[in-house]
Amino acid sequence: MAYSCHQFARSAMADRVTNLASQRAVVIFGASNCCMCHAVNTLFTELGVSWTVHELDKDPRGKDVERVLVGMVGRNPPAPAVFIGGRRVTKLASQRAVVIFGVSNCCMCHAVKTLFTELGVSWVVHELDKDPRGKDVERALAGMVGRSPPVPAVFIGGRLVGPTDKVMTLHLSGQLVPLLRQAGALWL
Template identity: 85%
Template sequence: MADRVAKLASQRAVVIFGVSNCCMCHVVKTLFTEMGVSWMAHELDKDPHGKDVERALAGIVGRSPPVPAVFIGGRRVMKLASQRAVVIFGASNCFMCHAVKTLFTELGVSWTVHELDKDPRGKDVERALVGMVGRSPPIPAVFIGGRLVGTTDQVMTLHVGGQLVPLLRQAGALWL
């Protein structure tokens, strides 16, 4: 279902997942409309797979209920995030990014990093990640198997709880 969310999120530059009777969803749509932004909405209560999409969104955005969930420039982020089993969005001078990369290296994981401060389109990617991660700055933002795991806190929580290695194995990042 995460693939379905990624596909839906990549249909336009701004995609809003919501519910038709959600006042915050209405506020977000109104805001974008007033700014002259062309957006697309996916109303989960009108989608036959809405509950499945909602569960997948909750995993991506890290909260329940996950609406409104806004993806800005999500197409580029989701494309980059799906290129390898472990993808880290970070910055070259970020010590928390370094800590996450070190953890994965020590686990024997092959990862790739997109350093936003060295990417000419890094600000656009950063804005998209803020919407996905729910905080600013959104780095490091770690994707495993094309799905957003979260920032350093979420990665370390998974590691301490013994859930990171199985997740990495499932994504094909670890073979041992």
């Protein structure tokens, strides 16, 4: 798949955000002068939770991170954006070329799995309703996908593609198969 310089930069920044969000159990993206960010920081401190904060107004690439977060959380400004349990999601998402987070009775999860099977893709699914830590993973995914419930959440090559509508949009536009090939999920 050919990427423009802008798409490549956006993709690299999305990878950076995902990496930052997975460094600790609780990661907060905020701004130093944001009262809501301060309230969230205070809440986690009072709960005795170890957290880290990335203040976008003090980061030289903060505006780029902010644009990625807007896409992830679905609001502008995106701060505070809180990621909980992101490390576990990142680890699970990198296990195979195609990883699907879903629930066992979700028709949209079934549709995504069927699409990948028909394309000849080997995939793995993590059914959150059968995972003892599924609620933690679901909260982390909701922050990454920008909606709740976040399932199905599809990762290709360890990178978040998104829910069903994003996967289907890629498929209908002819971009899904090249993406799968690039990730090593398809060889033909």
